[in-house]
Amino acid sequence: GENVEQHPSTLSVQEGDSAVIKCTYSDSASNYFPWYKQELGKRPQLIIDIRSNVGEKKDQRIAVTLNKTAKHFSLHITETQPEDSAVYFCAASTQAGTALIFGKGTTLSVSS
């Protein structure tokens, strides 16, 4: 089945710096890759997603890139702000498309 690895597990940056979180997946049939942000005590919320027919997608300060050949995808946050501090999860769809398999999460801390 699908396996998703996420790195790093923790990431500390200064306000205004960029942050990059990387994920790899094992199932070449996966075609949907969302990223979720979970603030302390709150539910995970979708921040951006990408499908396998697209190599890059951007939404203001957030971008995601996908390399299907290498089976990895990355989240890029530019001009980080303290409110970006949270746990970020990547995910990949299963071959059957019935579910998402999540990475173990990255705790991002942005200090001012």
Next chain:
Amino acid sequence: ETGVTQTPRHLVMGMTNKKSLKCEQHLGHNAMYWYKQSAKKPLELMFVYSLEERVENNSVPSRFSPECPNSSHLFLHLHTLQPEDSALYLCASSQDVAGGAVGQTQYFGPGTRLLVL
């Protein structure tokens, strides 16, 4: 924020108790999910339902029993749990389980924080 609701928000139970978690989605979605989130294994998929039919069961112990009476409601029945089952249980829904530009985006509920003593 109110698209997917869960009750109760917090639950403390003994190992011999029987309790149920409830999830309700108001988004008109066809698929619903149960996840377990703990410190050691964040966001483990437990069950997937599509149009009230279970389509995936991720080797979950039988002390967890899901029920999906209709596409808007999902229950997780708990009995004879172990302390290691203490975790945040998250429900999610999506338009469909597969295909389509929006079919797989999942929306999460606030979760039930479960403590098993």
